[in-house]
Amino acid sequence: MFVIETFKKEFFMKKEKNNKKHNKNRYLVQQSNALIETTQKMSLVERRLMYHVLSRINPKKPQQEYVLRVEDFxxxxxxxxxxxxxxxxxxxVVSLFKRSIQLLTERGTTKIFYLLQEQEYKDGEGYLRMKFSDSTMPLIFDLKEKFTTMVLENFKFLDSVHSLKLYELLYQYKSQGWREITVEDLRFFFGCEDTYPDFKLFKQKVIEPAMKEISEKSDLLVQAEYLRTGRFVTSVKFIFVEKTDRQIIDAECELAEVKNLTxxxxxxxxxxxxxxxxKFDLDDYKSAEPTSRREYIKLKFAWAVENYKRITGYEKALKEYDSKMTLKAKDQELKSNYxxxxxxxxxxxxxxxxTWGGTGVLDEIKEDLTSK
Structure with missing residues (x-):
């Protein structure tokens, strides 16, 4: 049986040898994109533990066993x-030993495996040992393609598992600056297949808090567009840029530019x-029967409300696309005319x-058209 004490001398020697100032940019978290795109129902501490371990191992030198020093963590x-x-x-560590991971394969199947093969600890000591499973090894070691590298310092203050998972998913597409993910896949990645069935609640409880925390506590600024198929939101386009302490304002401007490009x-x-x-010129049908005039007015009012709705909706869309854009003079005139x-x-x-029963019917027409 493996005994933790045998590692003490080795780790203390390494500590003496590498007794340098803590370099916060030295610790890189590198993992296969396939591992990122799994559903991992981990707690916040479990996920932080994994990031710590991944930042300390050498991905070019496969090592199935790792001894965790509490002081380093x-x-x-x-x-x-x-x-x-x-x-x-x-x-x-005990929980991770029991955790299974679900991985979507290129064949469209779901592969399920355990993250760890062994775990060992001794109360009172500042060490814990963990041994990766055989299925996990190819996802964290000897990575030659389709992997993502993140700087631990840039996201370690995220306090939500959903924020951390979304950060991973976005960082995969760092060079592109945006990523579109279906709602179905988002639920899978977040481990929320059976929770928040109503998208409005899923957006309110999971997606928006995660984006907000990432923008506030990491090196990314994030916005989202919710894309619909018919009446339903079926995918989310996340648009993001990197920021630095001295370039937050510039990054926010760049985010707007990236959003416009996509x-x-x-x-x-x-x-x-x-x-x-x-007949819709009031002067032309004043001689018409009152009943006919009333129907004309109703139809004309509905026509004006509908076109006003379309032109103002277009105006709003232009502003969202570019705050400097506005309606052309002809459309401004039409809007006023309606x-x-x-x-x-x-x-x-x-x-x-x-005789016509008041203006209530017009109010009903307006309410009906503007609510659609």
Missing amino acids: AQDFPQMGSGTIYNQLKDA KKQPLRPALKRHPNPR VKIMAECYDEYLRYAF
């Missing part, structure tokens, strides 16, 4: 304090044709309020 994650850190790590300029919508141009027509329709209805 505490140096990486000082926000956890030192009082109960050993017990937290012990519990995390987003198509909105097209001007087709406007609804006037139902009956000749407001004028709606007011005229109200005035006409008020003239015959007693």
